[in-house]
Structure formats: C-alpha cells, structure tokens
Amino acid sequence: MNKNLQILKNKPNNWKAARGLLREYRKKQQRNSYEIMKYGLPLINKNSKRLSKEELFEVMEQVFLAGLDVSLEESNSLLLKLQKQFPKSLRVTKLSGLFEEAMGHWKNAQIIYQSILKDNPSDQIAQKRLVCISKAQGNTKLTIQNLNKYLSHFQGDTEAWEELLDLYLSQQCYSKALFCCEELILAEPDNYQHHYQIANIYYTIGKRSDLIKARQYYAHSIKLLEEQNLKSFYGLYLTTNKLKTLFSRNLNQSETQINEQLLQFAKDKIKKFYLQKEDNNTKTTVLELLEIDN
Incomplete structure (x- = not known):
C-alpha cells in the first residue's frame, strides 16, 4: 500500500500525508478520484495556508477534476473558488469548459473553447475538447472537421491521425483513410x-x-x-x-x-503456426481453408 495512504487510513487528518499522496498522484498522472476527493477537500478547506499559492492551485485543480467523476457539486464549488482567486487564468477557463461538458451543456462548453481559440487558434487543449464534444454528440461529420483543424496545427499527433483514420473508414472514405495511414507511416515508419x-x-x-x-x-x-x-x-x-x-x-x-x-x-508460415496448436479441429479447419495439406 502507498505509504501516505497507509498513514491516512489511521490518521485521516494528517495534512502532510494528504499533500504527499496528491503530489504522488499528480506526478504519476493517476486519477484516483475517490481518494483525491476524500483527502484533498480537507487539505483545501482546513490547510490551504500551509500550501504555496502554486501548489494550492494544483491541488484545487486536481480535486476539481476528481469531482467530475465523484461529485459535480463539489467541482462546481471549487470552480467558483478558482474563478474568484484566479480570475484571469486560462487554465481555470478550460476547467469551466470541462465542467460544462460534465453537465452535458455542450453548447456552453463549445462557446468557452471557441473563445479561447479566438485569442489563440493553436491552443491544443481547446481544440481537443471540441473534438471530444462533437464525438460525444455522435456528430461524425463535425468530429472529422474538428480533427482536421486540430491536425493542421499538430501534425505529429499520431493518436489524432488514428482517430481520423477510423472515422474515414467508418464512412468508407478510403482515399482519405489512405492519406491518414501515409501520415502515420511518415511519423512512425x-x-x-x-x-x-x-x-x-x-x-x-x-x-x-x-x-x-x-x-x-x-x-x-x-x-x-x-x-x-x-x-x-x-x-x-x-x-x-x-x-x-x-x-x-x-x-x-x-x-x-x-x-x-x-x-x-x-x-x-500460417501452416507452421497452426501445426504448433493443440486444437486439432481449429488446425484442420484452417489448413483446409487455405488448401494446405496437413
């Protein structure tokens, strides 16, 4: 068991262990939402003065994201605090977009991300979120458009090319799917x-x-x-x-x-593979289909 988590099991109000646990989760990019909420909220509400301004922001952001999985009410409360303490923060603006998504308010989320892109057209997170929104809405055409816009700025994102490839294949757009494959081969030959x-x-x-x-x-x-x-x-x-x-x-x-x-x-090669198998029925069937004598 995690050392800090073990301490917290016996002493749930140990703020140093809570801080250490959340730091470790951030470092490893682990989204253990229940534990983050359980030990992060007391850290914010009772021990915020023990944290630097930078770390307090990181903890509040971390607990906010956990709340999207566990408690939207707590996330909303934290978002209001973040907006008050960091009114000009672009990161907080993006968090407000995530909250609107979690609430299913797609239009509101789109407006937030589009406002970000108006000032910074190459903002990667905002562009990715627009892709996620159109995907969540089941709008394949718009998802393809958003992915193409995203890839015009971030051509090296192989996951995005793979996603676009799958969408083109689902629409039987083979020439465009081939282009995606060619980009993937260029990136990862x-x-x-x-x-x-x-x-x-x-x-x-x-x-x-x-x-x-x-x-x-x-x-x-x-x-x-x-x-x-x-x-x-x-x-x-x-x-x-x-x-x-x-x-x-x-x-x-x-x-x-x-x-x-x-x-x-x-x-x-196929014959060699199946001759090593113990399942004689499968072996015989495959070899017969390939017209290979066993």
Whole structure:
C-alpha cells in the first residue's frame, strides 16, 4: 500500500500525508478520484495556508477534476473558488469548459473553447475538447472537421491521425483513410501496425494496382515484425491468392513468379503456426481453408 495512504487510513487528518499522496498522484498522472476527493477537500478547506499559492492551485485543480467523476457539486464549488482567486487564468477557463461538458451543456462548453481559440487558434487543449464534444454528440461529420483543424496545427499527433483514420473508414472514405495511414507511416515508419492498416485499405479497394500495393505493405509489415504477426500473413495470403485468381492474365512472368513465392511463403508460415496448436479441429479447419495439406 502507498505509504501516505497507509498513514491516512489511521490518521485521516494528517495534512502532510494528504499533500504527499496528491503530489504522488499528480506526478504519476493517476486519477484516483475517490481518494483525491476524500483527502484533498480537507487539505483545501482546513490547510490551504500551509500550501504555496502554486501548489494550492494544483491541488484545487486536481480535486476539481476528481469531482467530475465523484461529485459535480463539489467541482462546481471549487470552480467558483478558482474563478474568484484566479480570475484571469486560462487554465481555470478550460476547467469551466470541462465542467460544462460534465453537465452535458455542450453548447456552453463549445462557446468557452471557441473563445479561447479566438485569442489563440493553436491552443491544443481547446481544440481537443471540441473534438471530444462533437464525438460525444455522435456528430461524425463535425468530429472529422474538428480533427482536421486540430491536425493542421499538430501534425505529429499520431493518436489524432488514428482517430481520423477510423472515422474515414467508418464512412468508407478510403482515399482519405489512405492519406491518414501515409501520415502515420511518415511519423512512425517502424510501426508494423500502420503498414498492416494501409495494406487492409488497399486490399478492400481491390483493383489490381491496389492489390499489388497491399501485397507490398503486408510484406513490409512482416519484415518489421515476423513473429506474432499472423494477421499480416493472412493478409499476404489473401492478397496474393486474389491476384492469382482474378488478375493472373494481367501479370507478366516476373510478377507471377514473385506472387507465387509470396503466396507460398504466407502459406508456409500460417501452416507452421497452426501445426504448433493443440486444437486439432481449429488446425484442420484452417489448413483446409487455405488448401494446405496437413
């Protein structure tokens, strides 16, 4: 058990232990809302003078955020205190936006974040919150717009690119989804998942040229991670088999040879994987589907 938490179990009014516990949670970015509320409120209400102005703000902010999970009433009370003590604080303005979100007052929250962006168009938190609001409202079109605005300022945010990619895929906007994948590969060229994802999209589009690209990306995903990457071997098998079945007349001798080699390579790897399995029914079924002799 955490040392400070152990002290507080026996002496709940020990302000030093409460301060230490909250400091540790902030350092580790842990949102243990119930404990933060339980020990943070007495620290604010009874021992605020023992804290520096900077730490008092951090504790009040921390307890406010915990209150969004545990007690909106306490969060509201803390927000009013923060607004009174730090009337010009941009951080407090953002907290007021979070409170409006927690209350489900989407329009009020949007107005707050938009006012922040009016003065600072590249404010990352305000832009992210607008994305979260449109997402919470189920407005896919607006979420895509907000993500594009956000990424115009923060192109290196791979999580945002992944989110935008998923949204484009849900709308079957494959050309735009491909662009997201390309950005992800530029940002993280050694991430095998990105190569696997772009291969899936090319496979879904399904034209001959797209299948060749899919084959290339599945192969590169395997090059980056051969073990524990069965899905890329499946993708490579399906792609090479589809090229062989549907487009063999459009492949020259060299292309046909490469395709056959990759097809056999994928089969061999899948066979090796399933031959190690103890589940004979699954093993037999998969090998039969792949037309591989056990």
